[in-house]
Amino acid sequence: MNPTKTLEALASFLEAGPDLQAATVAKPARKDNSPETRSLNLAEDAERFFHGVIERAVGSNLGPLAWMVRDYDPLYKPDREEVEALEVAAVPALALATSRLDDLAPLAAFDGADDSYTRRLQYWGVVLTAPDGTNAYFFHGFVGAAELHRKRGAALRLKAGTFHHVEERIFLFADGVDCFVFGDYVFVLQKGRFRSLFDQLEIVYAHATQAASDLHAKLPIANFDQFQQACGSDARLADKVVAIRGRDYFDQLSYDFVKPVIDEFHLEIPIITDTNGAVQLEFRNHPAHRFRILKLLDDDFLRSSMTDHRYEVNSKTEPSSG
Numbered sequence: 001m002n003p004t005k006t007l008e009a010l011a012s013f014l015e016a017g018p019d020l021q022a023a024t025v026a027k028p029a030r031k032d033n034s035p036e037t038r039s040l041n042l043a044e045d046a047e048r049f050f051h052g053v054i055e056r057a058v059g060s061n062l063g064p065l066a067w068m069v070r071d072y073d074p075l076y077k078p079d080r081e082e083v084e085a086l087e088v089a090a091v092p093a094l095a096l097a098t099s100r101l102d103d104l105a106p107l108a109a110f111d112g113a114d115d116s117y118t119r120r121l122q123y124w125g126v127v128l129t130a131p132d133g134t135n136a137y138f139f140h141g142f143v144g145a146a147e148l149h150r151k152r153g154a155a156l157r158l159k160a161g162t163f164h165h166v167e168e169r170i171f172l173f174a175d176g177v178d179c180f181v182f183g184d185y186v187f188v189l190q191k192g193r194f195r196s197l198f199d200q201l202e203i204v205y206a207h208a209t210q211a212a213s214d215l216h217a218k219l220p221i222a223n224f225d226q227f228q229q230a231c232g233s234d235a236r237l238a239d240k241v242v243a244i245r246g247r248d249y250f251d252q253l254s255y256d257f258v259k260p261v262i263d264e265f266h267l268e269i270p271i272i273t274d275t276n277g278a279v280q281l282e283f284r285n286h287p288a289h290r291f292r293i294l295k296l297l298d299d300d301f302l303r304s305s306m307t308d309h310r311y312e313v314n315s316k317t318e319p320s321s322g
Contacts, residue, residue, distance in 0.1 A: 003085035011062035018128040026120035057177035208238035211245035227283040
């Protein structure tokens, strides 16, 4: 069954109202250990929450199919209406995650008092099971701290016009799905978190390291070793340098090519001239500086023809022709 047919089958699967179970997964306590999984005991309203998350993120896009399905490419940035598909067998960490959700009975229950575990929380997983034993799996990474830490003072909950003191610990489960598995395929909705959660970043980092070398050959960068190491270890920098390598103007890059933009936008990018007279852009790894060269080279700066104002853009989406 191909990915499109698999999504059509998932639509029917969800309409049948499968049973739901959930678990959380935490990073290993030690480097050589495996991730830890704990089952969640869910009240009816919590089950409804997870069913609603899955319906909004996935089910609502299946009948009729609203997504354009394409093969997974770790370097491609999909549009909002696209979903990428990859065989689960090609992602060992994901295959392990789904196997753990197949049988939650032996797992310890989530214990909010276990601070060591809650500090390492990485993602939650939901498994839906049909009467014939068919499963579908849904995953979402925790963003920031999973536990809601209260500021100084009491936490009060308003119910039916009356405030009540909240003494329970509160954990945040975001409304969304990063990826889901059905049949032989994983379907990726949030590529950044999917790559991070399931060990898919090494491929990206290898491409980024090479792209940094190609860039250095066109436009020399002072502190290049630091620059290459940063591009090969930070997913945001990696995506940026790989994107630059694919731009249609890449072969034209030189100091003379980028200098007018540096001057016009008064960009604080140090320029170094070595003893041979060669000009280099200096890379600085401080958080406030490390993106400056890549933003310059990815054409992130423009002047409005209407207002003559200068802008830094955050999207390369071309306007529609309509």
